[in-house]
Amino acid sequence: MARPKIALIGAGQIGGTLAHLAAIKELGDVVLFDIAEGTPQGKSLDIAQSGPSEGFDAVMKGTNDYADIAGADVCIVTAGVPRKPGMSRDDLLGINLKVMKSVGEGIKAHAPKAFVICITNPLDAMVWALREFSGLPHNMVVGMAGVLDSARFRHFLSVEFNVSMRDVTAFVLGGHGDTMVPLTRYSTVAGIPLPDLVQMGWTTQERLDAIVQRTRDGGAEIVGLLKTGSAFYAPATSAIEMAEAFLKDQKRLLPCAAYVKGAYGLDGMYVGVPTIIGAGGIERVVDIKLNAAEQAMMDKSIDAVKGLVAACKGIDPSLA
Numbered sequence: 001m002a003r004p005k006i007a008l009i010g011a012g013q014i015g016g017t018l019a020h021l022a023a024i025k026e027l028g029d030v031v032l033f034d035i036a037e038g039t040p041q042g043k044s045l046d047i048a049q050s051g052p053s054e055g056f057d058a059v060m061k062g063t064n065d066y067a068d069i070a071g072a073d074v075c076i077v078t079a080g081v082p083r084k085p086g087m088s089r090d091d092l093l094g095i096n097l098k099v100m101k102s103v104g105e106g107i108k109a110h111a112p113k114a115f116v117i118c119i120t121n122p123l124d125a126m127v128w129a130l131r132e133f134s135g136l137p138h139n140m141v142v143g144m145a146g147v148l149d150s151a152r153f154r155h156f157l158s159v160e161f162n163v164s165m166r167d168v169t170a171f172v173l174g175g176h177g178d179t180m181v182p183l184t185r186y187s188t189v190a191g192i193p194l195p196d197l198v199q200m201g202w203t204t205q206e207r208l209d210a211i212v213q214r215t216r217d218g219g220a221e222i223v224g225l226l227k228t229g230s231a232f233y234a235p236a237t238s239a240i241e242m243a244e245a246f247l248k249d250q251k252r253l254l255p256c257a258a259y260v261k262g263a264y265g266l267d268g269m270y271v272g273v274p275t276i277i278g279a280g281g282i283e284r285v286v287d288i289k290l291n292a293a294e295q296a297m298m299d300k301s302i303d304a305v306k307g308l309v310a311a312c313k314g315i316d317p318s319l320a
């Protein structure tokens with residue numbers, strides 16, 4: 001049987017890391033696309049030359065031609081510009097919206113059957129725009145945010161409790177920005193919810209609140225340290241987890257920026273919610289019960305995403 005084909009649109013920091021991870025995990029053959037000449041070709045060759053030591057046979061190809069992504073099973077989109085210190089994700093809107101137009105048209109023309117994972121920020125607006133420009137079914141276009149935000153939360157919690165990260169589960173919903181919604185009630189250590197762990201004296205409410213805030217600021221903390229760009233290792237790993245769930249029909253329950261119509265009282269918009277990912281793409285949106293305080297946080301986050309989508313429509317009238 002032919003290997004799956006994975007197209008990576010954008011060969012920058014995240015794109016290169018995605019290519020390396022996809023090869024090491026032998027998820028399929030990899031096409032790395034970028035408008036910068038030489039970058040995707042150079043990174044592909046470099047990664048291919050790690051194959052003998054690592055022991056993988058994935059074919060790596062770098063290209064500046066969309067025709068090379070033809071028939072891709074998965075497309076992961078990181079094309080665009082990342083944040084610099086002092087910038088919010090929303091500051092990237094105007095530039096990256098134009099990039100989504102060209103990427104969406106490229107995918108529509110050459111890989112219309114792909115499962116598309118968008119990473120470009122501001123995430124919730126960009127995944128919506130990418131879906132509009134590509135015209136692909138909503139269940140096949142999804143944004144990577146919740147897996148990363150939850151992984152950050154899980155990491156901080158595992159350090160706080162001195163337990164394995166594998167035993168910490170966490171849910172972060174809502175938009176991928178300052179208004180994201182880390183749900184402590186639905187986050188656990190091996191099934192023990194965080195509020196119970198506070199009562200058991202494993203941490204205090206104040207320390208938990210600080211971890212929640214650090215999670216919300218997780219991306220900015222790394223931008224502030226790197227100074228020249230934004231995080232790339234954990235974002236790439238998170239998207240690979242989603243791609244693997246699709247390629248292997250794993251039916252994983254992962255928080256993603258998915259198109260929500262009906263659940264959460266929404267009438268059709270992209271926002272971070274729990275989803276099931278399998279061979280059918282986003283196979284289900286899981287409508288969990290929120291209490292009043294959680295719903296208020298979610299509503300604020302939804303309003304922030306709506307504001308970004310409205311700004312996109314203002315910039316590009318074809319989206320209105």
Ligand code: APR
Binds near residue numbers: 010102229
């Ligand atoms: N088509 C294809 N590639 C493009 C285009 C385009 N129209 N415009 C820019 N690119 C490429 C750049 O040439 C660059 O190689 O996108 C790549 C982006 O890489 P980096 O600048 O290294 O950014 P990265 O850290 O990978 O982040 C990419 O993901 O997390 C988000 O906020 C982040 O929006 C940013 C995106």
